Amino acid sequence: MTYSDELIQDLEAKARKIRRDVIVSIGVGVAGHVGGSNSSADIVTALYFYKMKHDPKNPKMEDRDRFLLSKGHVGILQYSALAEAGYFPVEALQHTKELGSFLQGHPDVQKTPGIEAGTGSLGQGLSIGLGMALGQKLQEIDAKTYVLVGDGEIAEGQIWEAAMAASAFHADNLVAIVDRNGLQANGRTKDRFDSGDITAKFLSFGWHVIEINGHDMREICKALDDADTVKGVPTVIIANTVKGKGVSFAENVVGFHNGVLSQEQYDQALRELS
Amino acid sequence: MGYTNQRQAYGNTLVELGKTDPRIVVLDADLGGSTMGKLFEAAYPKRHFEMGIAEADMSSVAAGLAQTGLIPFTNSFAVFAGGRAFDQIRQTIAIGKLNVKICGSSSGLSDFGDGATHQCIEDMAIFRAVPNMTVLCPADANETVEAVKAMVDYDGPCYIRLNRNDYENSTPEGKPFKIGEPEVMKEGTDIALFATGYMVHLALEAAAQLEGEISVKVINVATIKPLNQQAVIDAAAGCKAVVTAEEHNIRGGMGSAIAEALAKNPKPMEFIGMKDEFGCSAHNYKELLEHFGLTTETLVEAVRKMYREF
Known part of the structure; x- marks a missing residue:
């Protein structure tokens, strides 16, 4: 499969816009997950604007592909993608986490169109996604389920319960993407809780593993397309990323896991992402 | 009909309802022989999921299945159903009001031999405190049959607490179960x-x-x-x-x-x-x-x- 320069440039522009939306949703003087949103932004953009079959006007379309944000603390990233896709107005993003807002601190299936299930207690999204994939298979719905997990998150044991189960059920319509940005809330993942060789782990659990640069749009699109050709086993895409990507002062900075932007930083971030 | 054991009543009723309702699916965590999920497995193998000894994963998988329009029943001993999977049930199933049915089998002291580790005396308190959760505790096998039917008709998260042992019925056969009514x-x-x-x-x-x-x-x-x-x-x-x-x-x-x-x-x-x-x-x-x-x-x-x- 080839990817035209135009397609890639469009997706890159969309990812920049989504990163700007994230900054706007966070605003000034209030903590928000800049780091993990920006590390995942290219992947999420490729899913919503290249790969997934979905309809913002009909969020419950039966044969839609589904996306689950297992690392639910970056809900603002998914909200930005959903808004850009047309599920709700982009202006609504400014009201994220406000009292009464339909955009909660973590994804809420009851409140937000386009959210497939509540996530945020880490480690559970892959299991939920497996349930969806099994439901799709059982009902012969030709669709896939994509689940984005963090590399800190995979310390949760349930991830590996799901990994084992997905393999046992031959869930080849389930695709996990690990955002390997190397940082978690309290420091470098390698220092705080070393999850070791993730590729070897998933391979030993019976998954097809693809490793990519999670900021190279061409590589992301190709990995997502390649996953379609894998039969009989689930696929995991291990995406090497930079936490805070695109905002120079936040890149690889632990403090911006859930950081507060000053007015100056807010303005600078929007300039850098323009 | 004519059961004198709630587990038998439960398992057979799911099989019966499953005949006409293809949305019903059943998940077990290696206790299907006891929860009577094995009856559904034998009748509809494609709609039964053996999730292994992994109750947390089972509960989240059920949430995902429900979001595709199915009606999943998760089975385990009561002590594990709520104990090992509380967070999964709270976070995704209850907050999301998902249509997942949770069966806490061998509840109370009814698993007499296994001791304190397996005797669940907290499940009603646990699930009663969770918003959006309906909590059922039928009196006997006859009432269990009807309660399971009511669970299928009800759209939302529901927990049912069952006894392990045989005992005679106090309620009549076939009396429709009304959720919420003493x-x-x-x-x-x-x-x-x-x-x-x-x-x-x-x-x-x-x-x-x-x-x-x-x-x-x-x-x-x-x-x-x-x-x-x-x-x-x-x-x-x-x-x-x-x-x-x-x-x-x-x-x-x-x-x-x-x-x-x-x-x-x-x-x-x-x-x-x-x-x-x-x-x-x-x-x-x-x-x-x-x-x-x-x-x-x-x-x-x-x-x-x-x-x-x-």
Whole structure:
């Protein structure tokens, strides 16, 4: 499969816009997950604007592909993608986490169109996604389920319960993407809780593993397309990323896991992402 | 029909309902032989999911299945259903109001041999505290059949608590189950005796023994939440005092729910149940119930005491 320069440039522009939306949703003087949103932004953009079959006007379309944000603390990233896709107005993003807002601190299936299930207690999204994939298979719905997990998150044991189960059920319509940005809330993942060789782990659990640069749009699109050709086993895409990507002062900075932007930083971030 | 075991009633009813409702799917965590999920597995192997010994994963997978329009029933022992998967149930199933049915099998002291680790005396309290969760505790096998039908008809998260052992039915076959409604099983005017699960059987025995001495009204509380508050008030009205009986900790269970309902129309109350202590192993169910004071005789004495004192 080839990817035209135009397609890639469009997706890159969309990812920049989504990163700007994230900054706007966070605003000034209030903590928000800049780091993990920006590390995942290219992947999420490729899913919503290249790969997934979905309809913002009909969020419950039966044969839609589904996306689950297992690392639910970056809900603002998914909200930005959903808004850009047309599920709700982009202006609504400014009201994220406000009292009464339909955009909660973590994804809420009851409140937000386009959210497939509540996530945020880490480690559970892959299991939920497996349930969806099994439901799709059982009902012969030709669709896939994509689940984005963090590399800190995979310390949760349930991830590996799901990994084992997905393999046992031959869930080849389930695709996990690990955002390997190397940082978690309290420091470098390698220092705080070393999850070791993730590729070897998933391979030993019976998954097809693809490793990519999670900021190279061409590589992301190709990995997502390649996953379609894998039969009989689930696929995991291990995406090497930079936490805070695109905002120079936040890149690889632990403090911006859930950081507060000053007015100056807010303005600078929007300039850098323009 | 004609079951005398809630697990048998549960498993067979799922098979029966599954004949005409392809949305029903069943998940087990290597306990299908006990939960009777094995019956569904034998009948509809494609719609049964053996999830391995992984209750957390099972519960989240059920959430995902429900989001594709299916009606998943997850089976495990009550102690694991709520204990090992509380967070999964709270975060995704309850907050999302997903249509997942959770079966807590071998609840209370009914798994007599396995001891405290397997005797769940907290599940009603746990699930009663979770918003959006419906909590059922049918009296017997007959009522279990109807409760399972009601669970399928109800769109939303629902927990059902089942007993492991055989015992005779107190409720009739085929009586439609109304979620939320306590039911007067025997009229009486002196003491209102609210019971749930197997304790309903003992409550009726106690009321019969006291006939001619004290007039006992017996109320079956098969839905712990939601609970029709006015129906509880009406049931207790005119009685001198209230006794509750449950195979569960007296902290936070059915008795507490009755006390909450009666708070503005208070009655003197006595709570029969596990007195904030864990169970233990015994060679049979009856012996264990006697050890913890969950017997007809205890109920008779509690009713007499309340009748004398108030």
